[in-house]
Amino acid sequence: MNYYFYAYFRNPKVTLHVGSCRFCNNGKGMQPKKLGYLTGRWRGGYASFELALEAAQGFSQDLGVQPVYCQRCFPGVTESNTTQQALSRN
Numbered sequence: 001m002n003y004y005f006y007a008y009f010r011n012p013k014v015t016l017h018v019g020s021c022r023f024c025n026n027g028k029g030m031q032p033k034k035l036g037y038l039t040g041r042w043r044g045g046y047a048s049f050e051l052a053l054e055a056a057q058g059f060s061q062d063l064g065v066q067p068v069y070c071q072r073c074f075p076g077v078t079e080s081n082t083t084q085q086a087l088s089r090n
C-alpha cells in the first residue's frame, strides 16, 4: 500500500492519505491537475505509513502546522492520536 500527503498552501494544511482513497487517487486527487497545483501539492507515494508521516511532519513544520488525517482513510484518527492508532485502523 502507498501513502501520500497533500500540502495545501493557501491556508496551510497537510493531510495524510492512503493511495487508494478516492480523494487521493494515488496522488492525482479529485481536482484537475492544473487547478490542484495552484492550491497545493501531493507528495508521495511512500511505501510505508511511517515514511509518509515523517515526511508530512517535516513539511508541516515548515508551514507551521500539524499534519492531519483524511477522515475517509483514517476514520476517527486525529492529530492527537498516536501513529500506532492510525496504523491499526488500516
Ligand SMILES: [Zn+2]
Residues within 6 Å of the ligand: 016, 017, 018, 021, 022, 023, 024, 070, 071, 072, 073, 074
Ligand atoms: Zn483520504
